Amino acid sequence: MTEAHKFVDIRHAQKAYGDLEVLKDISLTVDRGEIVAIIGPSGSGKSTLLRAINDLDSLTGGEVWLDGVQINKNLPYRQYEKHINAMRQQVGMVFQHFNLFPHLSVRDNVTMAPKLLKGLSDKEADKLAEEQLNHVGMLERIDYYPSQLSGGQKQRVAIARALAMQPKLMLFDEATSALDPELVEEVNLVMKRLAEEHMTMIIVTHEMDFAASVCDRVIFMDKGVVVEQGPPSVVFQNPTEERTKEFLRKHLAQHHAQNAAEAAALTAAQTNEGAK
Amino acid sequence: MDIELILKVYPYFLEAAVVTIELSVLTVLLGLICGALAAAARMSRFRLLRIIGAVYVSVFRGTPALIQLFLLYFGGPQIGIQLDAFEAGVIGLGLNIGAYMAETMRGAIVSVDGGQTEAARTLGLSRAQAFRKVTLPQAMRLMIRPLGVNINAQIKGTALVAAISVVELTYTAQRYIGSTYKPFEMFFLAGVLYIIIITVTGKGITYLDRKARLP
Numbered sequence: 001m002t003e004a005h006k007f008v009d010i011r012h013a014q015k016a017y018g019d020l021e022v023l024k025d026i027s028l029t030v031d032r033g034e035i036v037a038i039i040g041p042s043g044s045g046k047s048t049l050l051r052a053i054n055d056l057d058s059l060t061g062g063e064v065w066l067d068g069v070q071i072n073k074n075l076p077y078r079q080y081e082k083h084i085n086a087m088r089q090q091v092g093m094v095f096q097h098f099n100l101f102p103h104l105s106v107r108d109n110v111t112m113a114p115k116l117l118k119g120l121s122d123k124e125a126d127k128l129a130e131e132q133l134n135h136v137g138m139l140e141r142i143d144y145y146p147s148q149l150s151g152g153q154k155q156r157v158a159i160a161r162a163l164a165m166q167p168k169l170m171l172f173d174e175a176t177s178a179l180d181p182e183l184v185e186e187v188n189l190v191m192k193r194l195a196e197e198h199m200t201m202i203i204v205t206h207e208m209d210f211a212a213s214v215c216d217r218v219i220f221m222d223k224g225v226v227v228e229q230g231p232p233s234v235v236f237q238n239p240t241e242e243r244t245k246e247f248l249r250k251h252l253a254q255h256h257a258q259n260a261a262e263a264a265a266l267t268a269a270q271t272n273e274g275a276k
Numbered sequence: 277m278d279i280e281l282i283l284k285v286y287p288y289f290l291e292a293a294v295v296t297i298e299l300s301v302l303t304v305l306l307g308l309i310c311g312a313l314a315a316a317a318r319m320s321r322f323r324l325l326r327i328i329g330a331v332y333v334s335v336f337r338g339t340p341a342l343i344q345l346f347l348l349y350f351g352g353p354q355i356g357i358q359l360d361a362f363e364a365g366v367i368g369l370g371l372n373i374g375a376y377m378a379e380t381m382r383g384a385i386v387s388v389d390g391g392q393t394e395a396a397r398t399l400g401l402s403r404a405q406a407f408r409k410v411t412l413p414q415a416m417r418l419m420i421r422p423l424g425v426n427i428n429a430q431i432k433g434t435a436l437v438a439a440i441s442v443v444e445l446t447y448t449a450q451r452y453i454g455s456t457y458k459p460f461e462m463f464f465l466a467g468v469l470y471i472i473i474i475t476v477t478g479k480g481i482t483y484l485d486r487k488a489r490l491p
Protein backbone atom coordinates (compact mmCIF):
# COMPACT_ATOMS: atom_id res chain seq x y z
CA MET A 1 0.00 0.00 0.00
CA THR A 2 1.57 3.25 -1.08
CA GLU A 3 0.95 6.47 0.68
CA ALA A 4 -1.15 8.97 -1.27
CA HIS A 5 1.34 11.35 -2.78
CA LYS A 6 1.18 15.06 -3.29
CA PHE A 7 1.17 16.11 -6.95
CA VAL A 8 4.10 18.47 -6.60
CA ASP A 9 6.13 17.86 -3.50
CA ILE A 10 9.16 19.97 -2.67
CA ARG A 11 11.02 18.62 0.35
CA HIS A 12 13.65 20.63 2.15
CA ALA A 13 14.85 22.39 -0.98
CA GLN A 14 18.20 24.04 -0.50
CA LYS A 15 20.31 25.93 -2.96
CA ALA A 16 23.58 27.66 -2.22
CA TYR A 17 26.17 29.35 -4.37
CA GLY A 18 29.21 29.02 -2.15
CA ASP A 19 28.27 30.86 1.03
CA LEU A 20 25.23 32.49 -0.50
CA GLU A 21 22.10 30.59 0.43
CA VAL A 22 19.38 31.26 -2.10
CA LEU A 23 16.92 28.66 -0.85
CA LYS A 24 16.93 27.74 2.82
CA ASP A 25 15.14 24.48 3.43
CA ILE A 26 11.87 25.10 1.61
CA SER A 27 9.13 22.53 1.77
CA LEU A 28 5.85 22.96 -0.03
CA THR A 29 3.29 20.99 -1.95
CA VAL A 30 0.91 21.75 -4.78
CA ASP A 31 -2.22 19.75 -5.53
CA ARG A 32 -3.28 18.60 -8.94
CA GLY A 33 -5.28 21.38 -10.59
CA GLU A 34 -4.13 23.95 -8.08
CA ILE A 35 -2.95 27.37 -9.21
CA VAL A 36 -0.26 28.84 -7.05
CA ALA A 37 1.43 32.22 -7.25
CA ILE A 38 4.86 32.82 -5.79
CA ILE A 39 5.51 36.45 -4.96
CA GLY A 40 8.34 38.23 -3.24
CA PRO A 41 11.05 40.83 -3.73
CA SER A 42 13.76 40.23 -6.31
CA GLY A 43 16.49 38.04 -4.88
CA SER A 44 14.00 36.23 -2.68
CA GLY A 45 14.71 32.95 -4.46
CA LYS A 46 11.31 32.56 -6.11
CA SER A 47 12.66 32.09 -9.63
CA THR A 48 15.35 29.74 -8.38
CA LEU A 49 12.71 27.62 -6.67
CA LEU A 50 10.62 27.51 -9.83
CA ARG A 51 13.62 26.58 -11.95
CA ALA A 52 14.59 23.88 -9.45
CA ILE A 53 11.28 22.14 -10.07
CA ASN A 54 12.42 20.98 -13.53
CA ASP A 55 16.07 21.06 -12.54
CA LEU A 56 17.11 24.00 -14.71
CA ASP A 57 18.80 25.11 -11.51
CA SER A 58 19.93 22.09 -9.53
CA LEU A 59 19.26 22.04 -5.83
CA THR A 60 22.20 21.56 -3.48
CA GLY A 61 19.92 19.73 -1.08
CA GLY A 62 16.41 18.39 -0.87
CA GLU A 63 14.05 16.68 -3.27
CA VAL A 64 11.45 17.59 -5.84
CA TRP A 65 8.73 15.09 -6.63
CA LEU A 66 6.15 15.23 -9.38
CA ASP A 67 3.20 12.86 -9.30
CA GLY A 68 5.05 10.29 -7.24
CA VAL A 69 8.34 10.43 -9.14
CA GLN A 70 11.42 12.19 -7.89
CA ILE A 71 12.67 14.69 -10.45
CA ASN A 72 16.14 15.43 -9.10
CA LYS A 73 17.18 11.81 -8.67
CA ASN A 74 20.79 11.02 -8.02
CA LEU A 75 21.78 8.98 -11.07
CA PRO A 76 24.87 8.50 -13.24
CA TYR A 77 25.12 11.16 -15.97
CA ARG A 78 23.61 9.23 -18.87
CA GLN A 79 20.78 7.72 -16.87
CA TYR A 80 20.02 11.05 -15.31
CA GLU A 81 19.88 12.75 -18.72
CA LYS A 82 17.34 10.20 -19.90
CA HIS A 83 15.32 10.54 -16.73
CA ILE A 84 15.29 14.34 -16.67
CA ASN A 85 14.38 14.61 -20.34
CA ALA A 86 11.39 12.36 -19.73
CA MET A 87 10.39 14.37 -16.65
CA ARG A 88 10.74 17.71 -18.41
CA GLN A 89 8.37 16.57 -21.13
CA GLN A 90 5.71 16.59 -18.42
CA VAL A 91 6.54 20.07 -17.16
CA GLY A 92 5.92 23.08 -19.38
CA MET A 93 7.84 26.25 -18.72
CA VAL A 94 7.27 29.82 -19.83
CA PHE A 95 10.07 32.35 -19.50
CA GLN A 96 10.19 36.07 -18.93
CA HIS A 97 11.99 36.59 -22.23
CA PHE A 98 9.88 34.09 -24.19
CA ASN A 99 12.90 32.24 -25.62
CA LEU A 100 11.11 31.42 -28.84
CA PHE A 101 13.40 29.89 -31.43
CA PRO A 102 14.08 32.76 -33.84
CA HIS A 103 15.14 30.51 -36.72
CA LEU A 104 11.85 28.62 -36.73
CA SER A 105 8.38 29.73 -37.79
CA VAL A 106 5.64 29.88 -35.18
CA ARG A 107 4.42 26.51 -36.47
CA ASP A 108 7.84 24.90 -36.14
CA ASN A 109 8.37 26.40 -32.71
CA VAL A 110 5.27 24.53 -31.58
CA THR A 111 5.82 21.29 -33.50
CA MET A 112 9.56 20.75 -33.05
CA ALA A 113 9.47 19.01 -29.67
CA PRO A 114 6.37 16.86 -30.31
CA LYS A 115 7.82 15.70 -33.63
CA LEU A 116 11.23 14.98 -32.20
CA LEU A 117 10.20 13.46 -28.88
CA LYS A 118 6.80 11.93 -29.53
CA GLY A 119 7.34 10.93 -33.14
CA LEU A 120 4.38 12.87 -34.49
CA SER A 121 4.06 12.90 -38.27
CA ASP A 122 4.07 16.24 -40.10
CA LYS A 123 0.33 16.02 -40.48
CA GLU A 124 -0.35 15.21 -36.83
CA ALA A 125 2.07 17.89 -35.74
CA ASP A 126 0.42 20.48 -37.97
CA LYS A 127 -2.96 19.64 -36.53
CA LEU A 128 -1.56 19.94 -33.03
CA ALA A 129 0.05 23.29 -33.81
CA GLU A 130 -3.20 24.61 -35.24
CA GLU A 131 -5.14 23.51 -32.16
CA GLN A 132 -2.66 24.95 -29.70
CA LEU A 133 -2.22 28.21 -31.57
CA ASN A 134 -5.94 28.59 -31.94
CA HIS A 135 -6.21 28.13 -28.20
CA VAL A 136 -3.97 31.13 -27.55
CA GLY A 137 -5.44 33.16 -30.41
CA MET A 138 -2.35 32.96 -32.60
CA LEU A 139 -3.54 30.71 -35.40
CA GLU A 140 -3.46 33.46 -38.03
CA ARG A 141 0.25 34.00 -37.27
CA ILE A 142 1.22 30.35 -37.74
CA ASP A 143 3.60 31.03 -40.62
CA TYR A 144 5.23 34.13 -39.11
CA TYR A 145 8.65 34.20 -37.53
CA PRO A 146 9.13 35.26 -33.90
CA SER A 147 10.79 38.53 -34.91
CA GLN A 148 7.57 39.53 -36.66
CA LEU A 149 5.50 39.26 -33.48
CA SER A 150 4.86 41.62 -30.58
CA GLY A 151 5.98 40.62 -27.09
CA GLY A 152 2.51 39.55 -26.07
CA GLN A 153 2.13 37.46 -29.20
CA LYS A 154 5.53 35.86 -28.62
CA GLN A 155 4.55 34.89 -25.12
CA ARG A 156 1.28 33.39 -26.31
CA VAL A 157 3.19 31.30 -28.84
CA ALA A 158 5.62 30.26 -26.10
CA ILE A 159 2.67 29.08 -24.03
CA ALA A 160 1.29 27.14 -27.00
CA ARG A 161 4.73 25.59 -27.54
CA ALA A 162 4.83 24.39 -23.93
CA LEU A 163 1.24 23.11 -24.04
CA ALA A 164 1.90 21.15 -27.23
CA MET A 165 3.87 18.66 -25.12
CA GLN A 166 0.72 18.11 -23.05
CA PRO A 167 2.41 18.79 -19.73
CA LYS A 168 0.94 17.90 -16.34
CA LEU A 169 2.31 21.05 -14.80
CA MET A 170 3.03 24.52 -16.10
CA LEU A 171 5.65 26.83 -14.64
CA PHE A 172 5.53 30.55 -15.39
CA ASP A 173 8.65 32.55 -14.61
CA GLU A 174 7.55 36.20 -14.64
CA ALA A 175 5.78 35.61 -17.91
CA THR A 176 4.55 39.19 -18.25
CA SER A 177 7.42 41.13 -16.66
CA ALA A 178 9.16 41.90 -19.95
CA LEU A 179 5.99 43.06 -21.69
CA ASP A 180 4.81 46.57 -22.37
CA PRO A 181 1.89 47.31 -20.05
CA GLU A 182 -0.67 47.26 -22.83
CA LEU A 183 0.39 43.72 -23.85
CA VAL A 184 0.13 42.16 -20.40
CA GLU A 185 -3.59 41.59 -20.55
CA GLU A 186 -3.59 39.31 -23.61
CA VAL A 187 -1.11 36.97 -21.90
CA ASN A 188 -3.01 37.11 -18.62
CA LEU A 189 -6.18 36.13 -20.48
CA VAL A 190 -4.49 33.04 -21.90
CA MET A 191 -3.25 32.09 -18.45
CA LYS A 192 -6.71 32.65 -16.98
CA ARG A 193 -8.18 30.36 -19.59
CA LEU A 194 -5.66 27.68 -18.64
CA ALA A 195 -6.61 28.13 -15.01
CA GLU A 196 -10.27 27.60 -15.88
CA GLU A 197 -9.27 24.34 -17.55
CA HIS A 198 -7.70 23.26 -14.25
CA MET A 199 -4.13 23.08 -15.48
CA THR A 200 -1.81 22.85 -12.49
CA MET A 201 0.19 26.06 -12.55
CA ILE A 202 2.97 27.58 -10.50
CA ILE A 203 3.32 31.23 -11.34
CA VAL A 204 6.16 33.48 -10.26
CA THR A 205 4.82 36.98 -10.70
CA HIS A 206 4.92 40.62 -9.69
CA GLU A 207 1.31 41.14 -10.60
CA MET A 208 -0.68 41.04 -7.43
CA ASP A 209 -4.00 41.77 -9.12
CA PHE A 210 -3.55 38.84 -11.45
CA ALA A 211 -2.45 36.57 -8.62
CA ALA A 212 -5.46 37.62 -6.59
CA SER A 213 -7.94 36.98 -9.38
CA VAL A 214 -6.57 33.68 -10.69
CA CYS A 215 -4.70 31.81 -7.99
CA ASP A 216 -5.96 29.46 -5.31
CA ARG A 217 -2.98 30.14 -3.11
CA VAL A 218 -0.31 32.78 -2.79
CA ILE A 219 3.14 32.03 -1.45
CA PHE A 220 5.21 34.95 -0.24
CA MET A 221 8.95 34.31 -0.25
CA ASP A 222 11.74 36.45 1.12
CA LYS A 223 15.45 35.76 1.56
CA GLY A 224 15.16 32.12 0.60
CA VAL A 225 12.30 31.11 2.85
CA VAL A 226 8.52 30.89 2.57
CA VAL A 227 7.36 33.65 4.88
CA GLU A 228 3.65 33.21 4.49
CA GLN A 229 1.16 31.39 2.34
CA GLY A 230 -2.59 31.14 2.01
CA PRO A 231 -5.54 32.10 -0.13
CA PRO A 232 -5.01 35.43 -1.91
CA SER A 233 -7.75 37.09 0.15
CA VAL A 234 -5.79 36.35 3.32
CA VAL A 235 -2.25 37.00 2.10
CA PHE A 236 -3.15 40.21 0.32
CA GLN A 237 -5.76 41.64 2.66
CA ASN A 238 -4.87 40.18 6.02
CA PRO A 239 -1.23 39.12 6.09
CA THR A 240 0.02 38.02 9.48
CA GLU A 241 3.74 38.44 8.90
CA GLU A 242 5.37 41.86 9.16
CA ARG A 243 7.60 41.14 6.14
CA THR A 244 4.59 40.39 3.97
CA LYS A 245 2.91 43.61 5.03
CA GLU A 246 6.00 45.63 4.30
CA PHE A 247 6.46 44.03 0.88
CA LEU A 248 2.86 44.63 -0.09
CA ARG A 249 3.01 48.23 1.14
CA LYS A 250 6.14 48.93 -0.89
CA HIS A 251 4.80 47.18 -3.91
CA LEU A 252 1.53 49.08 -3.74
CA ALA A 253 3.34 52.40 -3.36
CA GLN A 254 5.45 51.59 -6.40
CA HIS A 255 2.40 50.55 -8.33
CA HIS A 256 0.66 53.84 -7.51
CA ALA A 257 3.74 55.89 -8.34
CA GLN A 258 3.95 54.16 -11.69
CA ASN A 259 0.29 54.72 -12.42
CA ALA A 260 0.60 58.36 -11.40
CA ALA A 261 3.63 58.81 -13.64
CA GLU A 262 1.82 57.23 -16.56
CA ALA A 263 -1.22 59.40 -15.96
CA ALA A 264 0.99 62.50 -15.76
CA ALA A 265 2.74 61.56 -18.99
CA LEU A 266 -0.60 61.05 -20.67
CA THR A 267 -1.89 64.43 -19.47
CA ALA A 268 1.31 66.11 -20.63
CA ALA A 269 0.97 64.47 -24.04
CA GLN A 270 -2.62 65.60 -24.31
CA THR A 271 -1.69 69.14 -23.29
CA ASN A 272 1.02 69.19 -25.94
CA GLU A 273 -1.46 67.93 -28.46
CA GLY A 274 -3.86 70.71 -27.48
CA ALA A 275 -1.16 73.38 -27.73
CA LYS A 276 -0.35 72.49 -31.36
CA MET B 277 54.70 49.90 -66.70
CA ASP B 278 55.51 47.29 -69.27
CA ILE B 279 52.04 46.29 -70.47
CA GLU B 280 53.44 44.17 -73.28
CA LEU B 281 55.38 42.05 -70.81
CA ILE B 282 52.30 41.61 -68.65
CA LEU B 283 50.28 40.46 -71.65
CA LYS B 284 53.01 38.00 -72.50
CA VAL B 285 53.36 36.38 -69.07
CA TYR B 286 49.80 36.54 -67.76
CA PRO B 287 48.74 33.06 -68.96
CA TYR B 288 51.41 31.56 -66.70
CA PHE B 289 50.10 33.67 -63.85
CA LEU B 290 46.60 32.40 -64.50
CA GLU B 291 47.85 28.85 -64.19
CA ALA B 292 49.54 29.79 -60.95
CA ALA B 293 46.31 31.44 -59.76
CA VAL B 294 44.56 28.10 -60.24
CA VAL B 295 47.09 26.55 -57.85
CA THR B 296 46.43 29.37 -55.38
CA ILE B 297 42.69 28.66 -55.63
CA GLU B 298 43.28 24.92 -55.12
CA LEU B 299 45.41 25.64 -52.08
CA SER B 300 42.76 28.01 -50.74
CA VAL B 301 39.90 25.56 -51.21
CA LEU B 302 41.79 22.61 -49.71
CA THR B 303 43.18 24.54 -46.73
CA VAL B 304 39.79 26.10 -46.00
CA LEU B 305 38.10 22.69 -46.14
CA LEU B 306 40.71 21.16 -43.87
CA GLY B 307 40.48 24.23 -41.64
CA LEU B 308 36.69 23.90 -41.34
CA ILE B 309 37.03 20.25 -40.35
CA CYS B 310 39.82 20.88 -37.83
CA GLY B 311 38.02 23.98 -36.58
CA ALA B 312 34.76 22.14 -35.98
CA LEU B 313 36.55 19.28 -34.20
CA ALA B 314 38.59 21.65 -32.06
CA ALA B 315 35.57 23.80 -31.21
CA ALA B 316 33.65 20.67 -30.21
CA ALA B 317 36.61 19.48 -28.13
CA ARG B 318 36.89 22.84 -26.38
CA MET B 319 33.24 22.72 -25.39
CA SER B 320 33.20 19.06 -24.45
CA ARG B 321 32.21 17.93 -20.99
CA PHE B 322 35.39 15.86 -20.89
CA ARG B 323 38.36 17.70 -19.46
CA LEU B 324 40.94 15.86 -21.54
CA LEU B 325 39.23 16.86 -24.79
CA ARG B 326 38.97 20.46 -23.61
CA ILE B 327 42.71 20.49 -22.90
CA ILE B 328 43.58 18.97 -26.28
CA GLY B 329 41.40 21.53 -28.05
CA ALA B 330 42.91 24.41 -26.10
CA VAL B 331 46.48 23.27 -26.74
CA TYR B 332 45.85 22.90 -30.47
CA VAL B 333 44.37 26.37 -30.70
CA SER B 334 47.05 28.09 -28.67
CA VAL B 335 49.95 26.32 -30.42
CA PHE B 336 48.76 27.10 -33.93
CA ARG B 337 47.70 30.64 -33.13
CA GLY B 338 50.75 31.28 -31.01
CA THR B 339 53.47 30.50 -33.56
CA PRO B 340 54.12 31.94 -37.04
CA ALA B 341 52.47 29.98 -39.83
CA LEU B 342 55.80 30.08 -41.65
CA ILE B 343 57.51 28.24 -38.79
CA GLN B 344 54.72 25.64 -38.82
CA LEU B 345 55.23 25.14 -42.55
CA PHE B 346 59.02 24.86 -42.25
CA LEU B 347 58.71 22.48 -39.34
CA LEU B 348 56.40 20.20 -41.30
CA TYR B 349 58.19 20.38 -44.65
CA PHE B 350 61.84 20.54 -43.64
CA GLY B 351 61.61 19.00 -40.18
CA GLY B 352 59.05 16.34 -41.11
CA PRO B 353 61.40 13.90 -42.83
CA GLN B 354 63.53 13.83 -39.68
CA ILE B 355 60.63 12.25 -37.76
CA GLY B 356 59.43 10.16 -40.71
CA ILE B 357 56.85 12.50 -42.25
CA GLN B 358 57.62 12.71 -45.94
CA LEU B 359 55.40 15.20 -47.78
CA ASP B 360 55.79 17.00 -51.05
CA ALA B 361 55.64 20.78 -50.94
CA PHE B 362 51.99 21.04 -51.99
CA GLU B 363 50.86 18.47 -49.42
CA ALA B 364 52.87 20.12 -46.69
CA GLY B 365 51.37 23.46 -47.68
CA VAL B 366 47.79 22.19 -47.51
CA ILE B 367 48.24 20.33 -44.22
CA GLY B 368 50.31 23.05 -42.54
CA LEU B 369 48.10 25.95 -43.53
CA GLY B 370 44.91 23.93 -43.03
CA LEU B 371 45.87 23.11 -39.44
CA ASN B 372 46.83 26.74 -38.94
CA ILE B 373 43.59 28.27 -40.18
CA GLY B 374 41.66 25.54 -38.36
CA ALA B 375 42.82 26.97 -35.05
CA TYR B 376 41.42 30.37 -35.95
CA MET B 377 38.21 28.87 -37.29
CA ALA B 378 37.78 26.88 -34.07
CA GLU B 379 37.68 30.14 -32.14
CA THR B 380 35.30 31.69 -34.65
CA MET B 381 32.91 28.76 -34.39
CA ARG B 382 33.12 28.58 -30.63
CA GLY B 383 32.50 32.32 -30.42
CA ALA B 384 29.37 32.01 -32.56
CA ILE B 385 28.09 29.07 -30.54
CA VAL B 386 28.56 30.71 -27.15
CA SER B 387 26.96 33.91 -28.36
CA VAL B 388 23.64 32.17 -28.96
CA ASP B 389 21.45 33.20 -26.04
CA GLY B 390 21.54 30.64 -23.22
CA GLY B 391 17.78 30.96 -22.91
CA GLN B 392 17.51 29.11 -26.20
CA THR B 393 19.10 25.96 -24.79
CA GLU B 394 17.03 26.32 -21.63
CA ALA B 395 13.81 26.52 -23.61
CA ALA B 396 14.78 23.46 -25.66
CA ARG B 397 15.84 21.44 -22.60
CA THR B 398 12.63 22.43 -20.81
CA LEU B 399 10.63 20.87 -23.62
CA GLY B 400 12.53 17.63 -22.98
CA LEU B 401 15.19 17.78 -25.68
CA SER B 402 18.51 16.17 -24.84
CA ARG B 403 21.72 18.18 -24.80
CA ALA B 404 22.57 16.91 -28.27
CA GLN B 405 19.11 17.54 -29.67
CA ALA B 406 19.04 21.05 -28.25
CA PHE B 407 22.42 21.74 -29.81
CA ARG B 408 21.53 20.31 -33.19
CA LYS B 409 18.03 21.77 -33.50
CA VAL B 410 18.34 25.07 -31.67
CA THR B 411 21.86 26.30 -30.96
CA LEU B 412 23.71 25.19 -34.07
CA PRO B 413 21.29 26.56 -36.69
CA GLN B 414 21.52 29.96 -35.01
CA ALA B 415 25.28 29.76 -34.51
CA MET B 416 25.83 28.82 -38.16
CA ARG B 417 24.16 32.02 -39.24
CA LEU B 418 26.33 34.01 -36.85
CA MET B 419 29.56 32.41 -38.03
CA ILE B 420 29.24 33.00 -41.77
CA ARG B 421 30.75 36.48 -41.73
CA PRO B 422 33.58 35.87 -39.26
CA LEU B 423 34.48 32.66 -41.10
CA GLY B 424 34.57 34.82 -44.22
CA VAL B 425 37.22 36.91 -42.51
CA ASN B 426 39.21 33.73 -41.77
CA ILE B 427 38.87 32.60 -45.37
CA ASN B 428 39.99 35.97 -46.68
CA ALA B 429 43.07 35.77 -44.47
CA GLN B 430 43.70 32.22 -45.60
CA ILE B 431 43.59 33.02 -49.33
CA LYS B 432 46.31 35.62 -48.82
CA GLY B 433 48.05 33.26 -46.42
CA THR B 434 48.60 30.72 -49.20
CA ALA B 435 51.39 33.04 -50.42
CA LEU B 436 53.51 31.59 -47.60
CA VAL B 437 53.94 28.29 -49.42
CA ALA B 438 56.11 30.15 -51.94
CA ALA B 439 58.74 29.77 -49.23
CA ILE B 440 58.67 26.00 -49.68
CA SER B 441 58.60 26.47 -53.47
CA VAL B 442 55.02 25.52 -54.30
CA VAL B 443 54.41 27.03 -57.71
CA GLU B 444 51.49 29.32 -56.88
CA LEU B 445 50.97 33.02 -57.57
CA THR B 446 53.59 34.56 -55.31
CA TYR B 447 56.24 32.02 -56.22
CA THR B 448 55.49 32.52 -59.91
CA ALA B 449 55.85 36.28 -59.56
CA GLN B 450 59.23 35.82 -57.88
CA ARG B 451 60.36 33.41 -60.56
CA TYR B 452 59.47 35.75 -63.41
CA ILE B 453 61.28 38.60 -61.70
CA GLY B 454 64.39 36.49 -61.93
CA SER B 455 64.16 36.37 -65.71
CA THR B 456 62.56 39.75 -66.49
CA TYR B 457 63.96 42.07 -63.79
CA LYS B 458 60.56 43.76 -63.63
CA PRO B 459 59.41 43.31 -60.02
CA PHE B 460 56.76 46.03 -60.22
CA GLU B 461 54.91 44.44 -63.14
CA MET B 462 55.18 40.93 -61.76
CA PHE B 463 53.98 41.73 -58.23
CA PHE B 464 51.33 44.06 -59.63
CA LEU B 465 49.95 41.28 -61.81
CA ALA B 466 49.98 38.81 -58.90
CA GLY B 467 48.26 41.40 -56.71
CA VAL B 468 45.51 41.96 -59.26
CA LEU B 469 44.83 38.22 -59.43
CA TYR B 470 44.72 37.95 -55.62
CA ILE B 471 42.24 40.79 -55.40
CA ILE B 472 40.00 39.13 -57.99
CA ILE B 473 39.96 35.88 -56.02
CA ILE B 474 39.34 37.73 -52.75
CA THR B 475 36.54 39.86 -54.19
CA VAL B 476 34.69 36.94 -55.73
CA THR B 477 34.97 34.97 -52.50
CA GLY B 478 33.80 37.98 -50.50
CA LYS B 479 30.73 38.30 -52.73
CA GLY B 480 30.01 34.62 -52.18
CA ILE B 481 30.20 35.05 -48.39
CA THR B 482 27.91 38.09 -48.52
CA TYR B 483 25.45 36.12 -50.63
CA LEU B 484 25.44 33.20 -48.19
CA ASP B 485 25.03 35.54 -45.25
CA ARG B 486 22.07 37.26 -46.87
CA LYS B 487 20.50 33.96 -47.82
CA ALA B 488 20.79 32.65 -44.29
CA ARG B 489 19.35 35.79 -42.73
CA LEU B 490 16.16 35.33 -40.77
CA PRO B 491 13.06 37.37 -41.45
